[in-house]
Amino acid sequence: MTRNLLVLFFAAALTFSCSSDDNGDGGSDEDSIVGTWELSQLSIINEATAPDELLLAKDILDVFMALQCELITLTFNADGTLTTRSAAGDIDINNTGGGSLIPCPDTFETETVSWSLEGDHLTITDSSGLEDTTTIQLNGDTLTVAGEDFEEENFTGADIVFQRD
Numbered sequence: 001m002t003r004n005l006l007v008l009f010f011a012a013a014l015t016f017s018c019s020s021d022d023n024g025d026g027g028s029d030e031d032s033i034v035g036t037w038e039l040s041q042l043s044i045i046n047e048a049t050a051p052d053e054l055l056l057a058k059d060i061l062d063v064f065m066a067l068q069c070e071l072i073t074l075t076f077n078a079d080g081t082l083t084t085r086s087a088a089g090d091i092d093i094n095n096t097g098g099g100s101l102i103p104c105p106d107t108f109e110t111e112t113v114s115w116s117l118e119g120d121h122l123t124i125t126d127s128s129g130l131e132d133t134t135t136i137q138l139n140g141d142t143l144t145v146a147g148e149d150f151e152e153e154n155f156t157g158a159d160i161v162f163q164r165d
Helices: 002-018 052-066
Strands: 035-044 072-076 081-086 094-096 099-101 109-118 121-125 131-139 142-146 158-164
Touching: 035 052, 052 158
Parallel strands: none
Antiparallel strands: 035 072, 035 158, 072 081, 081 109, 094 099, 109 121, 121 131, 131 142, 142 158
8 A cells, every 4th residue: 555655646746746838948959858758767866875665666666667667758848838648547556476566557647737947947837827946957868857856755865867758
């Protein structure tokens, strides 16, 4: 039960924290955020001091990535819209017998919001006008967001990494 909730929370936090609207310059150079990004990794900064819940989240995400499961996709459009596609509602972890079976989710929720990018500050505006600004690292086809920008209590000490398709 705890594992199910942790995975569901992790995926949902990524989806709603990264939903954004870009009214900024959606340039075409390699450091432009415009494009489609897929969740690829939870990188723990110091595994020796990381809490068990964070290590478990990383292990579960590693299993999904090894199975080539699509969990979260972010599509930043040049018109300042961001479409998020998340399988957070369809993640199911079943403990059967002596092992675990974690099937790839196949149902997705989609949301479209607005985004703007000024330097390394990504501002996301939802449909109700609520804004959330996050500091990102954009390096070519890698987009990294600090875990605490998603959920300070559960993801501090980790980075959430997306790769451009």
